[in-house]
Amino acid sequence: MEFLRVRLDEEADLARRCGGDGCGEWTALGGTADFCQMDLSGCPPVIARHIAVQDPARVLRKIEAKRSVLARHAFSPAGGDPELPWDDRDDCQYDGELRPCDDLPDLALPYAHHADHRREWLPHRMRGSG
Numbered sequence: 001m002e003f004l005r006v007r008l009d010e011e012a013d014l015a016r017r018c019g020g021d022g023c024g025e026w027t028a029l030g031g032t033a034d035f036c037q038m039d040l041s042g043c044p045p046v047i048a049r050h051i052a053v054q055d056p057a058r059v060l061r062k063i064e065a066k067r068s069v070l071a072r073h074a075f076s077p078a079g080g081d082p083e084l085p086w087d088d089r090d091d092c093q094y095d096g097e098l099r100p101c102d103d104l105p106d107l108a109l110p111y112a113h114h115a116d117h118r119r120e121w122l123p124h125r126m127r128g129s130g
């Protein structure tokens with residue numbers, strides 16, 4: 001979770017530095033991506049649209065949504081109370097799966113290229129047999 005928090009903080013900082021704090025909406029028209037204060041022309045239209053989708057304000061909303069999901073899947077340590085045997089394991093407070101539950105590797109997947117990302121954090125479906 002700390003790895004994800006740091007990555008999201010880094011992305012949010014970058015988005016704010018690119019105008020996510022209200023410079024206006026990034027748009028695309030044909031092969032031109034408009035960043036509000038400047039534009040980039042001569043792109044294939046699909047690339048211009050892709051750039052516009054990275055609008056910093058939109059990126060900040062995506063990060064906020066991911067932070068909300070991350071908070072829901074917080075660690076719930078074993079209770080240690082013999083009267084509550086169902087609560088005597090380290091698991092996810094949201095879904096009760098053993099840590100990490102399936103949602104955390106999915107949230108970490110965009111950062112699989114990062115030097116601090118660990119192979120065991122990949123979703124099960126992507127780990128392969130090796």
Ligand SMILES: [Zn+2]
Pocket residue numbers: 072073074092093094095096097101102103104
């Ligand atoms: Zn969970």
